[in-house]
Amino acid sequence: MSKTDWIQQEIDGLKSQGLYNTIRTIGSPQGAWLIVDGKKVLNFCSNNYLGLANHPTLTAAAKQATDTMGVGPAAVRSIAGTMTLHVELEKRLAQFKGVEAAITFQSGFTANLATIPALVGKEDVIFSDRLNHASIIDGCRLSGAKIIAYEHNDVKSLEEQIQANLKNYRRALIITDGVFSMDGDIAPLPDIYEVAKKYDILLMVDDAHGEGVLGKGGRGIVDHFDLHGKVDVEVGTFSKAFGVVGGVVAGKSVIIEWLRQRGRPFLFSSAMTVPDTAACLAAVDLLEDSTQLVDKLWENAKYFKAEMKNLGFNTGVSETPITPIMLGEAPLAQQFSRELFEAGVFAMSIGFPTVPQGKARIRVMISAAHSKDDLDKGLEAFKSVGKKLGVI
Numbered sequence: 001m002s003k004t005d006w007i008q009q010e011i012d013g014l015k016s017q018g019l020y021n022t023i024r025t026i027g028s029p030q031g032a033w034l035i036v037d038g039k040k041v042l043n044f045c046s047n048n049y050l051g052l053a054n055h056p057t058l059t060a061a062a063k064q065a066t067d068t069m070g071v072g073p074a075a076v077r078s079i080a081g082t083m084t085l086h087v088e089l090e091k092r093l094a095q096f097k098g099v100e101a102a103i104t105f106q107s108g109f110t111a112n113l114a115t116i117p118a119l120v121g122k123e124d125v126i127f128s129d130r131l132n133h134a135s136i137i138d139g140c141r142l143s144g145a146k147i148i149a150y151e152h153n154d155v156k157s158l159e160e161q162i163q164a165n166l167k168n169y170r171r172a173l174i175i176t177d178g179v180f181s182m183d184g185d186i187a188p189l190p191d192i193y194e195v196a197k198k199y200d201i202l203l204m205v206d207d208a209h210g211e212g213v214l215g216k217g218g219r220g221i222v223d224h225f226d227l228h229g230k231v232d233v234e235v236g237t238f239s240k241a242f243g244v245v246g247g248v249v250a251g252k253s254v255i256i257e258w259l260r261q262r263g264r265p266f267l268f269s270s271a272m273t274v275p276d277t278a279a280c281l282a283a284v285d286l287l288e289d290s291t292q293l294v295d296k297l298w299e300n301a302k303y304f305k306a307e308m309k310n311l312g313f314n315t316g317v318s319e320t321p322i323t324p325i326m327l328g329e330a331p332l333a334q335q336f337s338r339e340l341f342e343a344g345v346f347a348m349s350i351g352f353p354t355v356p357q358g359k360a361r362i363r364v365m366i367s368a369a370h371s372k373d374d375l376d377k378g379l380e381a382f383k384s385v386g387k388k389l390g391v392i
């Protein structure tokens with residue numbers, strides 16, 4: 001017996017249950033087409049909503065910045081790692097989103113880990129949508145606050161939980177994803193805001209899949225619902241529509257100032273690198289200059305969804321470019337994904353426990369990088385595999 005035998009047993013268990021993650025390797029830049037494990041395939045998997053991950057404006061900005069400012073920040077933000085580029089990006093993001101202030105983090109994940117424990121602690125309560133992202137769940141756990149899940153996108157359930165529990169705690173926080181990444185549905189933020197206002201509770205939304213996608217020119221879910229000044233904390237990521245990597249928290253300046261004092265990943269982990277930061281600044285420039293990429297994304301998403309419905313597929317309840325193709329059982333979804341790959345289309349199957357039993361699906365991520373011809377090629381592959389497997 002060795003000390004690591006149990007790990008091998010766990011891994012073998014995952015493999016025998018079909019739950020083992022096989023990780024494919026991408027041998028090309030991100031874009032509409034990828035080289036995956038040596039094969040050229042149409043990309044329906046990336047969160048590269050606007051095609052910025054390999055956009056010439058962003059890569060040029062990253063190159064130019066490394067030539068003048070180097071690559072690394074070489075210290076945590078609070079010691080010697082805050083560079084003019086970070087401050088510039090935070091100022092530009094606050095303007096872009098129409099908030100008082102913004103603070104950047106290494107990722108959306110660390111933005112949640114920084115923010116939630118800074119706002120609530122052991123004596124407090126968090127009301128959290130049942131389907132919130134893993135980084136929200138981990139941030140909630142780190143805070144030590146009592147976590148009460150309400151039913152997904154169900155404002156009545158949220159209010160019932162508040163009425164039953166609020167009185168037992170010092171302070172409270174309501175947290176929801178803006179766009180839910182598995183179904184592509186949008187949180188009913190105006191109704192959630194009304195409840196937050198009624199009970200005077202801080203409101204936080206994680207807009208990772210809405211940043212650069214929802215709202216005017218991609219300004220996010222708060223702009224989409226015209227809730228400016230009403231949501232206390234907006235978390236975002238640069239790893240999806242922005243095409244880079246990094247995270248942001250935007251909102252009232254007093255909260256942002258507090259995160260500079262108490263956000264642990266800000267205080268104890270180094271910042272975004274120089275090229276990341278410069279590329280994000282270039283992304284803000286692009287989004288402020290024109291809504292063209294955001295418009296193209298939505299045009300593509302509408303076309304693809306409508307054609308999939310015409311073919312007879314069930315595309316679920318999505319209201320965004322995230323397009324789930326509902327298939328039911330996980331083995332069917334896995335087989336569908338394999339057949340698509342054979343046909344030159346890279347689209348992931350998602351099954352239990354990421355989504356409930358019996359709700360396995362293929363998730364198609366539409367991008368502004370796709371041409372109409374790309375989408376038609378994808379539709380053709382879905383049609384032939386769907387017929388072969390008896391789905392349509």
Ligand SMILES: *Cc1c(COP(=O)(O)O)cnc(C)c1O
Pocket residue numbers: 107108109110133135136177181206207208209237238239245246247
């Ligand atoms: C993707 C995602 C994150 C993590 O973002 P990263 O910047 O990749 O760490 C956080 N929250 C939600 C809701 C997400 O979808």
